[in-house]
Amino acid sequence: MxxxxxxxxxxxxxxxWDPRYYFKTHFDNEADMDFFLKNIATNAWNIEQDRGRTLERGTEKLVKEHPLFEKDIRAYYDNWTTMLRGxxxxxxxxxxxxxxxxxxxxxxxxxxxxxxxxxxxxxxxxxxxxxxxxxxxxxxxxxxxxxxxxxxxxxxxxxxxxxxxxxxxxxxxxxxxxxxxxxxxxxxxxxxxxxxxxxxxx
CATH class of the missing domain: 3.40.50.1000 (HAD superfamily/HAD-like)
Incomplete structure (x- = not known):
């Protein structure tokens, strides 16, 4: 056929698109950025928003699980357009x-x-x-x-x-x-x- x-x-x-495009300026060093993206704001977490979970629900869930990273987690979707390089x-x-x-x-x-x-x-x-x-x-x-x-x-x-x-x-x-x-x-x-x-x- x-x-x-x-x-x-x-x-x-x-x-x-890559979260690193934003977070490389957000964190003081690459090691902290890598830890955050591999262990906190993971691909598995982000994919649930792709599956239909709202950005707000996804964000609040992650903040509740990792309160010490609240500022970094909230920065994720607040700066999403920076992750979209072109x-x-x-x-x-x-x-x-x-x-x-x-x-x-x-x-x-x-x-x-x-x-x-x-x-x-x-x-x-x-x-x-x-x-x-x-x-x-x-x-x-x-x-x-x-x-x-x-x-x-x-x-x-x-x-x-x-x-x-x-x-x-x-x-x-x-x-x-x-x-x-x-x-x-x-x-x-x-x-x-x-x-x-x-x-x-x-």
Missing amino acids: KLKNIIFDFGGVLMD EIPQNVAVLRQLEGKYPLYGLTNWSAETFPYALEHYDFFQLFEGKIVVSGDEKLIKPDPKIFRVLLKRYDLKAEESVFIDDNIDNIKTAKDLGFATIHVTPETDLAKELHNLGYEF
Whole structure:
């Protein structure tokens, strides 16, 4: 079956987001920053906001668990936009080349409260014409197959006709299991070349 649909993850593929961009200025030294991000404001904690927990509830829960870090915890979402450094230019350039040639979709683990900021401030999101599934809205997160099925059903897609692009290997594995072609993005990935290898022409 010929591939036609192209489904993008956002963070790590089109957007450069990292809490370290803010906290390297917040803490006096890197060791304190690393301890905080590995043991207090962890990825596992942040992903629950992506799953639909409100930023306020997530923050208050963590403050209650780690009261000595209250100032640092509250700084997390107060300075979230600083963590969003900007677009990943080489991949966004490929996205722009695909406009009008193939159907484009987004499937992202992202808080429903913070995603609107990115949508407003980065014009390339308009290329998806609203065809974006956001985990925080669905109360589901990748790599759960259910959120992939939400995308397929909502836009009447077939996995076998679609390529899924993500930087997270667990999400890639789920997509493969569901029948998608996949591209696992790393800093070394030549996205245009990978798409050409799958038969996309642009």
